[in-house]
Structures are given as structure tokens and as C-alpha cells.
Amino acid sequence: METKVGVVGGGSMGAGIAEVVARAGDPVLILERDEIAVTAAAARINSSLLRAVHGGKLTQKACDDARSLITTTLSVDDFVDRELVIEALPEIEEMKSELFRRLDAVVSPTAVLASNTSSIPINRLANATAHPERVVGMHFFNPVPVMALVEIVVGLRTSESVASYVTNYVAERLSKDPIRSGDRAGFIVNTLLVPYLVSAIRMLESGFARAEDIDSGMVAGCGHPMGPLKLCDTVGLDVILAVTDSLYDEFRESQYVPPPLLRRMVEAGRLGRKTGRGFYTY
Incomplete structure (x- = not known):
């Protein structure tokens, strides 16, 4: 029916x-x-x-x-x-x-x-x-x-x-x-996923590694279908920022604090695939 x-x-x-x-x-x-x-x-x-x-x-x-x-x-x-x-x-x-x-x-x-x-x-x-x-x-x-x-x-x-x-x-x-x-910010998937994505952004922000190398490391080394920074671009950096803000507001834990680079990119309109530019250019 x-x-x-x-x-x-x-x-x-x-x-x-x-x-x-x-x-x-x-x-x-x-x-x-x-x-x-x-x-x-x-x-x-x-x-x-x-x-x-x-x-x-x-x-x-x-x-x-x-x-x-x-x-x-x-x-x-x-x-x-x-x-x-x-x-x-x-x-x-x-x-x-x-x-x-x-x-x-x-x-x-x-x-x-x-x-x-x-x-x-x-x-x-x-x-x-x-x-x-x-x-x-x-x-x-x-x-x-x-x-x-x-x-x-x-x-x-x-x-x-x-x-x-x-x-x-x-x-x-x-x-x-x-x-x-259950009903808490981030639910199951994003509560586990977001700290991983945030760590990748911080790694790029610090100059520790290039975006391509971070993503290749997780794809080839851990068997992930997509690297964390490319995943951020696919989801939308504005969405990632909104989720990190919501998680930090709920838990007040440092792992959920959005990196300054993420906030600057959203302010600049570099949201990922949907705008043609994020951590990569499309």
C-alpha cells in the first residue's frame, strides 16, 4: 500500500x-x-x-x-x-x-x-x-x-x-x-566519524602532510573507499562545520572543536564538490 x-x-x-x-x-x-x-x-x-x-x-x-x-x-x-x-x-x-x-x-x-x-x-x-x-x-x-x-x-x-x-x-x-x-548530537555515525575528519583537517592545516597524501594513506593503508578530505568535500564543508559545532555544543570535548581552516573555508564559500572547490578543485 x-x-x-x-x-x-x-x-x-x-x-x-x-x-x-x-x-x-x-x-x-x-x-x-x-x-x-x-x-x-x-x-x-x-x-x-x-x-x-x-x-x-x-x-x-x-x-x-x-x-x-x-x-x-x-x-x-x-x-x-x-x-x-x-x-x-x-x-x-x-x-x-x-x-x-x-x-x-x-x-x-x-x-x-x-x-x-x-x-x-x-x-x-x-x-x-x-x-x-x-x-x-x-x-x-x-x-x-x-x-x-x-x-x-x-x-x-x-x-x-x-x-x-x-x-x-x-x-x-x-x-x-x-x-x-539514541537522541544525542551526531547520533551513531557522525559521533564516530567527525573526530576522524577533524584530525585529517588539522593534519593538513599544520602542514604535516599534503591533502593527497593524507587521503592516499587512508585509502591504500586502511582500505577506506575514500580519503577523509575528499569525503569532507563530498559531504560539504558547511555540513561538516555544522555537525562539529553541534557535537561540541553537546559534549564540550576538544576532539569536536572545528579547526580554524574548516571555518575559514566555509566563510570563503569553498564548500567542496557542490561549489567546485574545497580541499580539491572540481
């Missing part, structure tokens, strides 16, 4: 989430801020679908079927019939909280509100709603159509029925691998 899904934000993460939902056969409505953003989101999804077709991972019919299930809107009021809404806005707590407040007033009391946040505790977002028991984390990984993992983040007030519902949806409908995390 199909689920009517809403996705808020059509950036790289939101577009990827919308794509996998549509490929699973569920109608998905994307909320964006303006027509320019709608056009950009549609282009991202179309490009990804065509890559899957050309790579032999998707038939042309499946591509067309998925595309037909994706619609867009500029009004949150159009989410009134959505059964599951997944927020994929930038990692700005105030922005996300305001959205959850608006969604809470629009959707059915039985609808599930999920956040794709990679670091903000779910309990804080739930505070913006009158129904905190239906707020949960669904943290996808980039690129969403390729990466199998989804962290299900259960807040202190998230109901077990909601946690089980999204876990089953991810596993059975989206054919991805859910893992359950």
Missing part, C-alpha cells in the same frame, strides 16, 4: 530522498522556497535518474514511472494529506524548528514528521510541535540513491509505534538498511 510522502527541501539530500521514495512507488511532494529552487530540484532528480538508466541500474520505464510520482509545491499547506513528511533543510536549528511548527499545524495528527538532520537532537525539533511523539529522525547518507544506511533517531518522546513505522518503511519499502540510534 502506497504512502503519501512529503519532502521539504530539494537540495542534494532532499532530491535524493524524493528519488528513492518515488522509485519505491510512493507519490512524493517536494516543498521548495521558489520556482528557481523547484527547477534546480527537478534537474537534480532527472540527472540522477538518467545516470541510473545509463548505468543499467534502472529501466527507462522505471525512470519514467518514478518521475511521474514526483510533484512540487511552494506552499506548506499542500502537505495536508501527507502521511510521512521528511525534512531536508540546511543544518540550522531555528529554520528546522520553525518548519516543524508549521507542519504540525497543517498535517493530520496521525502523520509522521521526520528530520534528515545529521546532528541536531530530535527532542529539540519535537519541542516546536504539539505532538512530539510523532517526531523522529530519518538520517539518510549522501548520495541517497546509492548509500544503503539510514539512521533512525528515537527521541525521548518519540512513540515506539512511530519508530517502528519508519524503521519498517525504510527496510521494506525503500530497501535500505536502518539502524536505531
Whole structure:
């Protein structure tokens, strides 16, 4: 049975989430801020679908079927019939909280509100709603159509029925691998990953080694599929900075303090692949 899904934000993460939902056969409505953003989101999804077709991972019919299930809107009021809404806005707590407040007033009391946040505790977002028991984390990984993992983040007030519902949806409908995390900044993956990435940035910043050598060392020496600095560029340096800030705010441990180089690069707009320049040039 199909689920009517809403996705808020059509950036790289939101577009990827919308794509996998549509490929699973569920109608998905994307909320964006303006027509320019709608056009950009549609282009991202179309490009990804065509890559899957050309790579032999998707038939042309499946591509067309998925595309037909994706619609867009500029009004949150159009989410009134959505059964599951997944927020994929930038990692700005105030922005996300305001959205959850608006969604809470629009959707059915039985609808599930999920956040794709990679670091903000779910309990804080739930505070913006009158129904905190239906707020949960669904943290996808980039690129969403390729990466199998989804962290299900259960807040202190998230109901077990909601946690089980999204876990089953991810596993059975989206054919991805859910893992359950408690509700603290960074969850499972980023709590372990970020200190590693921060260490690599500090190593580069100190002049100890070149970016290429740091990355080659971890790929060839440790069997990682991608080096830490290239991974930072892929994720987005703005996202890495937001996660480090959130982790440090939560734990106050030195391993989570963002290196000055990371902050300067974000201030300069060198965010990685999405801007054409980060630790590498693309």
C-alpha cells in the first residue's frame, strides 16, 4: 500500500530522498522556497535518474514511472494529506524548528514528521510541535540513491509505534538498511566519524602532510573507499562545520572543536564538490 510522502527541501539530500521514495512507488511532494529552487530540484532528480538508466541500474520505464510520482509545491499547506513528511533543510536549528511548527499545524495528527538532520537532537525539533511523539529522525547518507544506511533517531518522546513505522518503511519499502540510534548530537555515525575528519583537517592545516597524501594513506593503508578530505568535500564543508559545532555544543570535548581552516573555508564559500572547490578543485 502506497504512502503519501512529503519532502521539504530539494537540495542534494532532499532530491535524493524524493528519488528513492518515488522509485519505491510512493507519490512524493517536494516543498521548495521558489520556482528557481523547484527547477534546480527537478534537474537534480532527472540527472540522477538518467545516470541510473545509463548505468543499467534502472529501466527507462522505471525512470519514467518514478518521475511521474514526483510533484512540487511552494506552499506548506499542500502537505495536508501527507502521511510521512521528511525534512531536508540546511543544518540550522531555528529554520528546522520553525518548519516543524508549521507542519504540525497543517498535517493530520496521525502523520509522521521526520528530520534528515545529521546532528541536531530530535527532542529539540519535537519541542516546536504539539505532538512530539510523532517526531523522529530519518538520517539518510549522501548520495541517497546509492548509500544503503539510514539512521533512525528515537527521541525521548518519540512513540515506539512511530519508530517502528519508519524503521519498517525504510527496510521494506525503500530497501535500505536502518539502524536505531539514541537522541544525542551526531547520533551513531557522525559521533564516530567527525573526530576522524577533524584530525585529517588539522593534519593538513599544520602542514604535516599534503591533502593527497593524507587521503592516499587512508585509502591504500586502511582500505577506506575514500580519503577523509575528499569525503569532507563530498559531504560539504558547511555540513561538516555544522555537525562539529553541534557535537561540541553537546559534549564540550576538544576532539569536536572545528579547526580554524574548516571555518575559514566555509566563510570563503569553498564548500567542496557542490561549489567546485574545497580541499580539491572540481
